[in-house]
Amino acid sequence: MDALADLDLRIAGCRACPRLVDWREEVARTRRAAFADQTYWGRPVPGFGPPDARLLIIGLAPAAHGGNRTGRMFTGDRSGDVLYQALYDVGLASQPTSVAADDGLELYGVRVTAPVHCAPPANKPTPGERETCRPWLVQELRLLRPTLRAVVALGAFGWQAALPALTEAGWSVPRPRPGFAHGARVGLDGAGRLELFGCFHVSQRNTFTGRLTPAMLREVLGTAARAAGLPGR
Numbered sequence: 001m002d003a004l005a006d007l008d009l010r011i012a013g014c015r016a017c018p019r020l021v022d023w024r025e026e027v028a029r030t031r032r033a034a035f036a037d038q039t040y041w042g043r044p045v046p047g048f049g050p051p052d053a054r055l056l057i058i059g060l061a062p063a064a065h066g067g068n069r070t071g072r073m074f075t076g077d078r079s080g081d082v083l084y085q086a087l088y089d090v091g092l093a094s095q096p097t098s099v100a101a102d103d104g105l106e107l108y109g110v111r112v113t114a115p116v117h118c119a120p121p122a123n124k125p126t127p128g129e130r131e132t133c134r135p136w137l138v139q140e141l142r143l144l145r146p147t148l149r150a151v152v153a154l155g156a157f158g159w160q161a162a163l164p165a166l167t168e169a170g171w172s173v174p175r176p177r178p179g180f181a182h183g184a185r186v187g188l189d190g191a192g193r194l195e196l197f198g199c200f201h202v203s204q205r206n207t208f209t210g211r212l213t214p215a216m217l218r219e220v221l222g223t224a225a226r227a228a229g230l231p232g233r
């Protein structure tokens with residue numbers, strides 16, 4: 001087993017945040033009516049994508065009936081529909097849909113992760129839970145370091161989680177820390193050159209209101225893919 005697969009296994013067994021452990025397991029027990037015949041994952045959801053990824057997408061946390069149900073990042077919810085459609089459109093995914101962990105989806109040179117690996121109530125982890133989960137993100141970044149050339153942070157939460165984790169993993173983040181904005185781009189040195197991009201989160205609130213359109217998402221992902229040296233489209 002490679003080191004990243006081993007990390008993913010260890011993440012899936014984590015119980016460090018009592019509130020999130022209670023919530024993810026309660027949701028898995030009670031389920032949503034539409035999924036009443038399914039067995040929910042109900043555990044931390046590890047990152048998804050190859051161990052030699054050149055691009056890492058950092059979201060927020062798994063959705064209660066999405067990743068927490070299927071066991072794969074952004075899989076089985078509307079946010080994931082938008083994200084994987086865009087990854088497919090720019091040539092980074094084998095198919096435009098992501099509905100179940102065994103649906104055959106492959107990512108090309110890109111990995112998708114979250115700074116909080118457990119579904120939180122109301123999609124809102126606390127800053128303390130983000131801190132508790134950060135060592136997992138730092139370890140993931142360290143393992144990806146040999147190939148990683150670009151990071152896309154989805155939303156201010158992902159951005160604020162990414163900066164200290166990147167610092168701990170060996171990159172130099174400018175002081176004062178750059179603020180989040182859609183389209184922000186910051187070059188980091190240290191553990192190899194890395195380009196950090198900001199993008200509005202693919203939440204329903206953003207995509208339903210048109211704050212984040214598919215074209216805007218494709219633009220950021222395509223630019224990040226080129227910065228990472230991926231072929232993309």
Ligand code: SF4
Binds near residue numbers: 011016020116129
């Ligand atoms: S959020 Fe992270 S640190 Fe907290 S229990 Fe889940 S995996 Fe562990």
